Amino acid sequence: MGDGHHGNRHGRSEAAREAVLEAADDLLTERGFAGVTVEGIAARAGVAKQTIYRWWPSKVDILLEALGSDLAQHLTPADRGPIAEDLRAHLRALARFLTRSDPGTVLRALVGQAQHDPELAARLRSEQLAPQRERETERLLRAVEAGELPADLDPGSAVDQLVGPVYYRVLVTGEAVLPAFTDALVDGFLRAHGSVEKPS
Amino acid sequence: MGDGHHGNRHGRSEAAREAVLEAADDLLTERGFAGVTVEGIAARAGVAKQTIYRWWPSKVDILLEALGSDLAQHLTPADRGPIAEDLRAHLRALARFLTRSDPGTVLRALVGQAQHDPELAARLRSEQLAPQRERETERLLRAVEAGELPADLDPGSAVDQLVGPVYYRVLVTGEAVLPAFTDALVDGFLRAHGSVEKPS
Amino acid sequence: MGDGHHGNRHGRSEAAREAVLEAADDLLTERGFAGVTVEGIAARAGVAKQTIYRWWPSKVDILLEALGSDLAQHLTPADRGPIAEDLRAHLRALARFLTRSDPGTVLRALVGQAQHDPELAARLRSEQLAPQRERETERLLRAVEAGELPADLDPGSAVDQLVGPVYYRVLVTGEAVLPAFTDALVDGFLRAHGSVEKPS
Amino acid sequence: MGDGHHGNRHGRSEAAREAVLEAADDLLTERGFAGVTVEGIAARAGVAKQTIYRWWPSKVDILLEALGSDLAQHLTPADRGPIAEDLRAHLRALARFLTRSDPGTVLRALVGQAQHDPELAARLRSEQLAPQRERETERLLRAVEAGELPADLDPGSAVDQLVGPVYYRVLVTGEAVLPAFTDALVDGFLRAHGSVEKPS
DNA sequence: AGTTAAGCGAGACGGTACGTCTTGTCTTCAC
DNA sequence: GTGAAGACAAGACGTACCGTCTCGCTTAACT
Incomplete structure (x- = not known):
């Protein structure tokens, strides 16, 4: 002061x-x-x-x-190239954010505490996680509009399949989340949903 | 007493x-x-x-x-039928365990606390989560041996892709984890890895 | 509150x-x-x-x-009459205070505990017992000035001879301390110091 | 062992x-x-x-x-000379015992604890203090028989007048108990009771 | 000679109180 | 009328002893 x-x-x-x-x-x-x-x-x-x-x-x-608007700042998915590249970049950014940034530490602590505190869980979800999820589903919907993903894609499930394993490693197993891992996630996702893009 | x-x-x-x-x-x-x-x-x-x-x-x-051996008791993947069915059953069991059982509540609390306590995290992983992961990778390896999954499958990543989204919903978003969701996870996984089995 | x-x-x-x-x-x-x-x-x-x-x-x-100022309140020797009468009254009051009053109970407990705790002993003496002793020696000195007691009287020893036996009975032997006993103490004291007053 | x-x-x-x-x-x-x-x-x-x-x-x-029979060993009044000398020796021994010997430390602790514990007080008195008092009154009675002290002497009060001030200094004021003090006690006592012996 | 039973060292048990710590509330005063 | 200071009631922390108990060993006395 x-x-x-x-x-x-x-x-x-x-x-x-x-x-x-x-x-x-x-x-x-x-x-x-x-x-x-x-x-x-x-x-x-x-x-x-x-x-x-x-x-x-x-x-x-x-x-x-x-925590403020750190999630929006660090984790808004890019919309600059083909969906495959944008998703790869986003998952890498997510992994980096969760494991190595200060706001990522705050988020992990809050998610941890939310397991003991339903009220915190509700606030955390409505104020931070839901908007973040919105940003992610939006990017997928744009890919659907662009014909990069099938029209019947469930964007909620899709996001879970992509970010879920990253959170799982960070929060549960504590294993390192390397680009090879996140890239493989994206590849598997695109293969499963018959992307016209060829995975690398 | x-x-x-x-x-x-x-x-x-x-x-x-x-x-x-x-x-x-x-x-x-x-x-x-x-x-x-x-x-x-x-x-x-x-x-x-x-x-x-x-x-x-x-x-x-x-x-x-x-928590004891509750994970082993409730979450040892079956090896009774085709991999698709066994995986569907396992993910349903996992979702039920995490969201509705008493030991699941304990596990969620411990995972939450582990975010604040690295020592607990290490013990939780070595004593409970690693053996559980072992049980899951083992089931996948048997499917590989049975020719149901490709020989070059990375079982670690595969497990993450399957259970990661379930944990994510339970721990992070708090969304319900319905059979439709877990079944879709299994289908996507098998599709991505060119299973010879036809998903339902 | x-x-x-x-x-x-x-x-x-x-x-x-x-x-x-x-x-x-x-x-x-x-x-x-x-x-x-x-x-x-x-x-x-x-x-x-x-x-x-x-x-x-x-x-x-x-x-x-x-304990506060209970000693001063209850045990300030009177200065109203001949030394013999004032001393008799004082020793009777002391006996009553030690054996039958609430603050007397506190004082006995503290003196007891002081045997195990030198720091308490020091505080008890400096805060309570020394001032009390001062009040008692003062009364004797006034008697000396009044010619009731010899000029070469050692007031410290004199107080010990008067109150010592009372404390001894209360703290050590547990015997009753009746007026006859305290009166006899005063008589003996005055006789030993050649008081001009005739004991009763 | x-x-x-x-x-x-x-x-x-x-x-x-x-x-x-x-x-x-x-x-x-x-x-x-x-x-x-x-x-x-x-x-x-x-x-x-x-x-x-x-x-x-x-x-x-x-x-x-x-504590055993330490009191009897250390504090049995001598019966070797005139009462004045025996009493002087006894009070000196008592002061030394209480302030400087190991069993004296034990006795002080027990007397202290007895202030909090009536049952201990009773045992301490019946087992140790009463016999000790007996030894002391006995010596006075022998002096009465020898004509050194008046026949109407109350031996109980007399003992209190002699040892009381010593205990008082040790237990309450913490003041040093020098031979000059104990000798003066004896002198005063003998003067008050009209001893035929001339005090020193 | 084998059995018996008491005293022993060991130490876990259910408790009580200790003195410390943090929480969230409350009150006052300076600005 | 906010903000700094800090006392307050509440209650959990982890520790130290209390007095009780059960156990397995040792050993003398009695079969």
């Missing part, structure tokens, strides 16, 4: 808000989810606990807000 | 062990992961906290032990 | 402080020293354990504070 | 008994009363807890037994 004001009648402090979000993010990457406590965030952000409780119902809401 | 002994040279009390595992399981399904406390387990199991700490390093270890 | 505030910038809650002291006192008289536990005090006072640990290093500090 | 037997039908092991008493004594002098735990005694004595509980109801019983 530093030179920031200490309370005023202008409404909430943007400086405090950002300090909290950053502190939460830092604590998560440095000490893991258990190290993210409201007390710790307040201390690191130089903010009173009450300020946190005033604006966020719980610490997961802070992380949700910290 | 009742007639059970209260400590002796034989080592640990089997009655206490079972009471703890059952109490942990009950608390998880009744109150969720946050409701599983060592204090609560001890109280419900009629066991001293020290007895719990003597044998389990943490509460997740209790859940891990409570 | 009831309508009391729950923490604020003024510092500690006076209501909590008093509830703790009273609970400790009650527990001591009802269940004895072993029945005085931080847990029990907290429960009875309707106070969080942390609040107790914030302000008192240990349970004996609570009792020490509960 | 070493070469000691491990149970037989001769009855209890003397080696175990002595090891327990010594361990208790050591722990008391080394770590204070709070450091005397049944667990700790068992560990240091190389003895099973059950062996302790078989023979002693509680840890204070161990200390009581450890």
Whole structure:
């Protein structure tokens, strides 16, 4: 905070808000989810606990807000070339995002916590995962319109077949998700759905 | 406990062990992961906290032990008919296990917690998930031997393509996992790998 | 607590402080020293354990504070008549205080615990016993000034000779301390120091 | 224990008994009363807890037994010279015993604990303090018979007047108990009771 | 000589209290 | 009227001892 004001009648402090979000993010990457406590965030952000409780119902809401629009920024599928290439690029980006980026760490932690917390699960899905899924089905629908994929394709199932194995490896098996793996996923998907494109 | 002994040279009390595992399981399904406390387990199991700490390093270890061999019991893929039918049955069983069974609830909670706890992740994978994966790759390899699947199949990737979307729906999107979905997964998989069997 | 505030910038809650002291006192008289536990005090006072640990290093500090100024209130020697009468009254009051009053019970418990705890012993002496001794020597010095006692009297030893046997009976032998006994103590003391007053 | 037997039908092991008493004594002098735990005694004595509980109801019983006949050995008043000299020697010995000897430490701890434990108080008095008092009154009675003290002397009160101030200093004020103090006690006592001996 | 039974070391057991930690609420004061 | 400070009630944490118990070994006394 530093030179920031200490309370005023202008409404909430943007400086405090950002300090909290950053502190939460830092604590998560440095000490893991258990190290993210409201007390710790307040201390690191130089903010009173009450300020946190005033604006966020719980610490997961802070992380949700910290996640922000990172998914849209990092994971909007390209629409630049043939569907095969765009999908390969998207799955590679997804794998990289989930395993190596800071917001990916936040997302993994939230998905993990969502297994214990149905309310968080609902918010996470409606605010972050559903829009992301929308971006992905949209790209597939455009490929259908372009005649690259069959007209009777179920885009929901299709997305699951593509991203599901990536999430599975990240969340469950912990195995590395290499380009060879994601590329093979795309190839298998296209082969199964009789793509006119030849897989590499 | 009742007639059970209260400590002796034989080592640990089997009655206490079972009471703890059952109490942990009950608390998880009744109150969720946050409701599983060592204090609560001890109280419900009629066991001293020290007895719990003597044998389990943490509460997740209790859940891990409570999971026991449930995966092997519920999720060993059948080898009774053509690979298509066995896979369809297996994915249906997996979906049912994850979404509706008590041990499935435990597994989901542990996978969730594993996102915050690398040590638990490692144990969960080596003790439960790797053997399960082994059972699944084995079934695929037998299909390869039987000529039902191509000889150059990568069984690891194949398993990911099959079960990955199921876990994804359960853990991430929360969408229902109906037989139609899992059957379609199997069909797509077989189509992609040029199975000689005709999908239904 | 009831309508009391729950923490604020003024510092500690006076209501909590008093509830703790009273609970400790009650527990001591009802269940004895072993029945005085931080847990029990907290429960009875309707106070969080942390609040107790914030302000008192240990349970004996609570009792020490509960003792407060009871000694000064109950055991300040009168200066109303001849030294013989004042001393007789004082020793009778001391015996009554030690054996039959609530703060006397607290003092006995603390003196007992002080045998196991040098730090408590030091605090008990400096905060309670030394001032009490001061009050007693002062009365003797006034008697010296009044010519009732010899000028070369060692007031420290004199106090020990008077109150020592009373404490001894209370703490060690457990024998009753009747007025006849304390009166005889005063008589012996005055006779030994050649008082001009005639003992009764 | 070493070469000691491990149970037989001769009855209890003397080696175990002595090891327990010594361990208790050591722990008391080394770590204070709070450091005397049944667990700790068992560990240091190389003895099973059950062996302790078989023979002693509680840890204070161990200390009581450890005290043994130390009082009789150290604190039997001499009967060698004039009462004045014997009393002076006795009070000096008492002061030394209480403040500087190991059994004195045990006695102080027990008297302290007796303030919290009426049952211990009763046993301590009947087994140790009453006999000791008996030894002291006896010496006074012999002085009465020898004409050194008046025939109407109340020996109980007299003992209290002599030893009370010593215990008081040791247990309550913690002040040093020097020979000058105890000698003055004897002198005052003899002067008050019209001794034919001239005080020094 | 084999059996019996008591005392033993060992240590797990159900408990209680410890002192610490974090949560989410509340109150006050500075700005 | 926000925000920093921080006390509060609540309650779980993991530890230390308590006193009880069961066990298998050792050993003398009694078949």
